[in-house]
Amino acid sequence: METGNRERQVLVVFPHPDDETLAVGGAIAMHAAAGTPVTYACYTLGQMGRNMGKPLFATRESLPLIREQELRAACQHLGITDLRLMGFRDKTLDFEDPEALAQTVLDLIQECQPSLVITYYPGWCVHPDHEALAAATVRALRKLPAGQRPKLQCQAFAQGYQAALGEPDVVYDAADVWERCYAAIRAHKSQTSAWVERIERALAGSPSDRDAAIGQIARGRMYTVDADTVEI
Numbered sequence: 001m002e003t004g005n006r007e008r009q010v011l012v013v014f015p016h017p018d019d020e021t022l023a024v025g026g027a028i029a030m031h032a033a034a035g036t037p038v039t040y041a042c043y044t045l046g047q048m049g050r051n052m053g054k055p056l057f058a059t060r061e062s063l064p065l066i067r068e069q070e071l072r073a074a075c076q077h078l079g080i081t082d083l084r085l086m087g088f089r090d091k092t093l094d095f096e097d098p099e100a101l102a103q104t105v106l107d108l109i110q111e112c113q114p115s116l117v118i119t120y121y122p123g124w125c126v127h128p129d130h131e132a133l134a135a136a137t138v139r140a141l142r143k144l145p146a147g148q149r150p151k152l153q154c155q156a157f158a159q160g161y162q163a164a165l166g167e168p169d170v171v172y173d174a175a176d177v178w179e180r181c182y183a184a185i186r187a188h189k190s191q192t193s194a195w196v197e198r199i200e201r202a203l204a205g206s207p208s209d210r211d212a213a214i215g216q217i218a219r220g221r222m223y224t225v226d227a228d229t230v231e232i
């Protein structure tokens with residue numbers, strides 16, 4: 001990665017099972033492969049997700065348990081050694097008290113002492129849960145003296161983000177561990193089976209199709225964010 005030296009500890013903060021894999025799976029796999037312990041605080045079980053598998057195999061009742069199992073398998077593939085299920089309900093984080101939500105992130109930071117925190121980019125991450133938790137992470141960092149804060153890297157994907165934010169400064173290619181990233185994508189079966197079908201076809205296709213599919217799985221970009229200046 002272009003982030004320089006190996007991190008001491010990474011803390012990943014997202015609301016849904018599969019955000020870790022689909023947003024920054026390559027980055028997590030690379031940190032883990034370098035020997036850095038990775039903690040993932042997953043705030044909900046994605047119980048309100050609309051995808052129930054293709055062909056259908058989940059119900060509204062069984063979905064949280066299925067997604068938890070998928071998440072545990074994905075974490076093993078990516079090398080996440082410490083999974084925290086934070087116990088909030090899907091699609092409700094924006095109704096939580098912002099200060100109380102920020103305190104839960106601060107508690108994690110103080111316990112894990114990460115050198116790097118990864119979450120979504122506030123204002124550029126589409127879903128209300130993503131936005132609420134990205135803002136809470138920034139609020140948590142602001143509670144720490146500037147000299148004692150871990151670095152913050154954020155993934156943006158809302159339309160127009162690059163025109164607004166410029167080129168991402170953190171560019172990674174997890175080509176060495178792409179199979180781990182792909183195994184994590186496959187593990188989130190209730191959410192990813194349609195995409196996996198397309199990847200399978202590409203992997204079995206021409207060398208350029210295969211390379212493009214591996215690139216899509218392994219590459220990613222993030223921004224280094226200053227908690228004091230980013231808008232929340």
Ligand SMILES: [Zn+2]
Pocket residue numbers: 015016019127130
């Ligand atoms: Zn999500």
